[in-house]
Amino acid sequence: MAMQLGYTMMTEQAGPTDLVRHVVGAEEVGFDFAVSSDHFFPWLDEMGHSPNAWVTLGAAAQATSRIPLMTYVTCPTFRYHPAVVAQQAATLQLVSGGRFTLGLGAGENLNEHIVGGGWPGADVRQEAFVEAIQVIRELFDGGYVNFRGEHFDVESAKLWDLPDKRVPIGIAISGKQSAEIAGELGDVMIAVEPKGELGEMFEAAGGAGKPKVGQLPICYDTDKDAAVKRAHSLFRWFGLGWKVNAELPGPTAFDSASSFVTPDDVAESIPCGDDVDAVLEAAKEYADAGFTQLALVQIGGDEQQPFLEWTQRTLLPAWREAFGS
Numbered sequence: 001m002a003m004q005l006g007y008t009m010m011t012e013q014a015g016p017t018d019l020v021r022h023v024v025g026a027e028e029v030g031f032d033f034a035v036s037s038d039h040f041f042p043w044l045d046e047m048g049h050s051p052n053a054w055v056t057l058g059a060a061a062q063a064t065s066r067i068p069l070m071t072y073v074t075c076p077t078f079r080y081h082p083a084v085v086a087q088q089a090a091t092l093q094l095v096s097g098g099r100f101t102l103g104l105g106a107g108e109n110l111n112e113h114i115v116g117g118g119w120p121g122a123d124v125r126q127e128a129f130v131e132a133i134q135v136i137r138e139l140f141d142g143g144y145v146n147f148r149g150e151h152f153d154v155e156s157a158k159l160w161d162l163p164d165k166r167v168p169i170g171i172a173i174s175g176k177q178s179a180e181i182a183g184e185l186g187d188v189m190i191a192v193e194p195k196g197e198l199g200e201m202f203e204a205a206g207g208a209g210k211p212k213v214g215q216l217p218i219c220y221d222t223d224k225d226a227a228v229k230r231a232h233s234l235f236r237w238f239g240l241g242w243k244v245n246a247e248l249p250g251p252t253a254f255d256s257a258s259s260f261v262t263p264d265d266v267a268e269s270i271p272c273g274d275d276v277d278a279v280l281e282a283a284k285e286y287a288d289a290g291f292t293q294l295a296l297v298q299i300g301g302d303e304q305q306p307f308l309e310w311t312q313r314t315l316l317p318a319w320r321e322a323f324g325s
Helices: 016-029 053-063 082-095 109-115 122-141 176-185 196-207 224-235 251-257 263-269 276-288 304-323
Strands: 004-009 033-036 069-071 100-104 145-148 153-157 169-172 188-190 212-220 293-298
Touching (some): 004 016, 004 212, 004 304, 016 033, 016 053, 016 304, 053 069, 053 082, 082 100, 082 153, 100 188, 122 145, 122 176, 188 196, 212 276, 212 304, 276 293
Parallel strands (some): 004 293, 069 100, 100 169, 188 212
Antiparallel strands (some): 145 153
């Protein structure tokens, strides 16, 4: 099954000018698409960054010409009102020349606690998320929108600059409830685990034939030991699982929760080094699960250029042969 290769603008590990430079490089070496995280905090203090994703994506849209861009993902319920998200997305679609997809998710306490509204239970968050998607979709339809919901009100709002190409909406899923929301209200499925049942639930809820986008962290380095050390330093939180990651309030909590994760643990779950076959083997799990696109995360904000050069020279030819995109 064909599967496109994507690049991740990891806002938690690089500043805005570097992120733009990196995605320009990703376009030049031949990546099929690019995604960007949208955080207020990094996962760990060691990561050291968290610039505004929307400003950075606007700059990236102007600095690139071909590569599609996507938020992976924006939470439209706490830091941002959904009407503001809709306006940002419509504007980004215009300045990118129709290359943008709005990826949405229910968010993490890590980033959303800053507005002081507390962090409600998962069911309440999902209710608010559905309302937010409905608001965004109505604004994308054009005209004035009035909305009275349990969580959001919209008073006579209208997007004055709408693109000719409607912004596709991607929705992050992790189980049955979110898969049903995505199948009904989304144009794209987003998931970070290569589970075929997620795609099946998404398709059953109305997502048949729609793209499915995944994400895979790797740590390229010609020195495998250095790669493992860097991956442990910056990504030891990764294996905690979605239910934990959504609830923890800050980098210190992630540091504590991952304190017993060893470098060997990280090396078992994240391809480290320069073995292209290890990356392809991990990617194949997503292809086998029905994903149509997979964005790689190169761990290490200062390690992007060697990764891009290796991708052009070694990974991309092997990827095209393996996945035919």
